[in-house]
Amino acid sequence: MNVDVVSKLLERFARRHRTTFSQISSRQSMQLELGAVIGVQEHYRAGGFDIQITNPHGSSQFVVKTNAKGAPWNYSRICAVRGMHAVDIHMNLTVRGAHDDGIYCVDVGITSPGSVPGGKGKSKWLCLENKHLRSFAEVKRLVVYPMLLAQFVGIVHEIKPRFLRPPTRNGFGRGEHLPPTLIVLGHYSSNSGGIVRSYPKRNLQINVAENFDVRVAWARSEATRSPLYWDDDSGTPRIDSKKAADALIAELEGAEA
Amino acid sequence: MSLAAIDRIAHELPQRLADDVIGYARSVQAALPDIFLEAGVRRTEELANQLVFIAGVKKLYSISSSNYWILANSFHALREQVTEVRLGSTVISRQSPYFRDLRELHADLLRILADNELFDFMELTSYTEIARRLARER
Numbered sequence: 001m002n003v004d005v006v007s008k009l010l011e012r013f014a015r016r017h018r019t020t021f022s023q024i025s026s027r028q029s030m031q032l033e034l035g036a037v038i039g040v041q042e043h044y045r046a047g048g049f050d051i052q053i054t055n056p057h058g059s060s061q062f063v064v065k066t067n068a069k070g071a072p073w074n075y076s077r078i079c080a081v082r083g084m085h086a087v088d089i090h091m092n093l094t095v096r097g098a099h100d101d102g103i104y105c106v107d108v109g110i111t112s113p114g115s116v117p118g119g120k121g122k123s124k125w126l127c128l129e130n131k132h133l134r135s136f137a138e139v140k141r142l143v144v145y146p147m148l149l150a151q152f153v154g155i156v157h158e159i160k161p162r163f164l165r166p167p168t169r170n171g172f173g174r175g176e177h178l179p180p181t182l183i184v185l186g187h188y189s190s191n192s193g194g195i196v197r198s199y200p201k202r203n204l205q206i207n208v209a210e211n212f213d214v215r216v217a218w219a220r221s222e223a224t225r226s227p228l229y230w231d232d233d234s235g236t237p238r239i240d241s242k243k244a245a246d247a248l249i250a251e252l253e254g255a256e257a
Numbered sequence: 258m259s260l261a262a263i264d265r266i267a268h269e270l271p272q273r274l275a276d277d278v279i280g281y282a283r284s285v286q287a288a289l290p291d292i293f294l295e296a297g298v299r300r301t302e303e304l305a306n307q308l309v310f311i312a313g314v315k316k317l318y319s320i321s322s323s324n325y326w327i328l329a330n331s332f333h334a335l336r337e338q339v340t341e342v343r344l345g346s347t348v349i350s351r352q353s354p355y356f357r358d359l360r361e362l363h364a365d366l367l368r369i370l371a372d373n374e375l376f377d378f379m380e381l382t383s384y385t386e387i388a389r390r391l392a393r394e395r
Contacts, residue, residue: 001307001375003306006314006373007262007263007265007266009373011266011268014270017361018270020358024274027324027347028320028323031324034327038334041334045334053338053339060338062335062339062343063343064342064343064344064345185323213322
């Protein structure tokens with residue numbers, strides 16, 4: 001590898017795409033919010049749930065809620081149904097804490113169906129009552145480091161502490177409802193992978209989806225794969241990276257043609 | 258030296274992305290003693306420079322890849338129920354200039370990486386393995 005040659009090529013590349021990089025810089029947090037809610041939707045689709053999207057005003061525009069402000073009925077929501085089981089999926093949902101009157105905002109809220117109002121009522125809607133929140137997901141644009149994991153466990157403790165003590169709740173996991181999940185763009189750093197692997201032994205029903213961008217691309221090729229779980233518990237995707245790279249380049253070139 | 262090369266590339270990026278790229282390359286530079294030790298590879302200046310350079314490029318690749326694929330896969334997952342996505346004040350569809358620009362950016366980067374035999378390093382997550390591979394290829 002000639003660092004000087006590649007460096008000059010990449011300088012020219014960065015200069016050529018400067019405008020797009022500026023747009024990425026201002027939008028990437030919002031795009032990640034979108035990626036997270038779609039990841040949760042695809043987890044349910046992979047588990048055999050039928051997916052129905054409801055957009056505000058009945059339009060075909062998916063409106064992403066990018067922060068805690070704003071009424072939920074002004075944004076898109078997703079309904080997942082499998083037989084007698086149904087949940088709604090919301091973005092940046094305000095929810096009452098499990099222990100006190102505190103109000104928190106979860107990046108993706110998985111709720112009992114119809115528990116979040118679909119329109120403005122007579123009184124002001126503040127937040128979802130805790131009992132209606134089935135589970136949730138948080139998303140971070142970071143590598144997974146031990147203190148990030150500790151912070152997430154703390155969030156679960158405040159919002160859904162039942163997932164932190166035995167007995168393990170039935171109906172949550174791969175192919176089932178999603179337990180509290182930390183979605184992260186980055187990889188495991190230092191000993192964080194070992195910490196996560198110890199969660200089941202400690203009866204912590206928490207899922208960590210690291211390398212999320214890789215997972216989404218990986219799950220895309222097969223609708224029965226959840227992007228929030230690898231194929232097995234090895235913690236690595238069972239894919240041929242060379243084949244994946246070739247397919248990726250071919251797909252991009254095909255899209256350009 | 259290679260941190261300087263990453264600096265020059267990052268200089269062309271918006272500040273926030275530049276900070277991400279340089280910060281990541283610096284974190285790998287700080288970890289070099291452990292990486293070489295774990296890899297069982299003798300440290301040379303050339304290898305150290307290549308590792309730091311690859312780290313910066315990996316971060317650039319990650320920015321490009323994740324932003325393109327999250328949108329592309331969202332459109333795929335939303336299927337026929339949705340024609341466009343609103344993110345704040347921005348509306349994006351498969352046909353919108355922003356999505357087209359993202360695709361061109363990512364394809365352009367992939368070609369540079371493939372032409373210069375760097376793509377394989379983007380797929381490797383372990384710097385120990387990258388160090389071993391670089392040492393073997395010398």
